[in-house]
Amino acid sequence: MTTSATRWAGVPAARRKQERRDMLVEAAFTLFGEDGEAGLAVRAVCRKAELHTRYFYENFADTDALLAAIYDRQAAALAEILERTVEAAGPEMEARTRAGIRGVLQFISDDPRRGRVLFTEARGNEVLAARRRAAETALLDAVIASGGTEGPRLPVLVTAMMFTGAMSELAQQWVDGRLGNDLDAVVDHAVELSLALHRTALKLASE
Secondary structure, eight states: OOOOTTTTTTOOHHHHHHHHHHHHHHHHHHHHHHHGGGGOOHHHHHHHHTOOHHHHHHHOSSHHHHHHHHHHHHHHHHHHHHHHHHHHTOSOHHHHHHHHHHHHHHHHHHOHHHHIIIIIGGGTOHHHHHHHHHHHHHHHHHHHHTTOOSSOOHHHHHHHHHHHHHHHHHHHHHHTTTTOSOHHHHHHHHHHHHHHHHHHHHHHHHO
């Protein structure tokens, strides 16, 4: 497949490369959403992006590097949304917790492919699994920091770890459709349980 000679006319080289990279990532995201990792053959991605295979290797060493780029793009988009919605929720913990949980579930509801990239397929792929572990660690650090204390006691640490793991599982089960389709109800239950766990942790930590 060849690229039209006029497609990149007048476009600076650096911008051309970035645009081709974006096209490949978007094409791969579409294929991954349909067929998972099996859909990310180099030729298939280039065909979808309408680019010659040489442009693939101009941007990525292999399909693992492409897969990492897909994950990073969706993770960055989710992080941006969460930062904005949680900040808008104000300082009260219940409101911030609700905004965070709803933000994650709404993000993957708006485009289920996002959930497949960030949560479902991450379990079976080494590249995605490593990024998912890093994301969970970042979430854990954020949850601990939100407590506003230095050197949190063991009950608080355990609670933060349980919440982090539970959120990943909640997101995956939501993607898989095992929690029904009532987002409000799922968020309500998740918030109630999260706050109860937090209250218990604070009680244990004060003893």
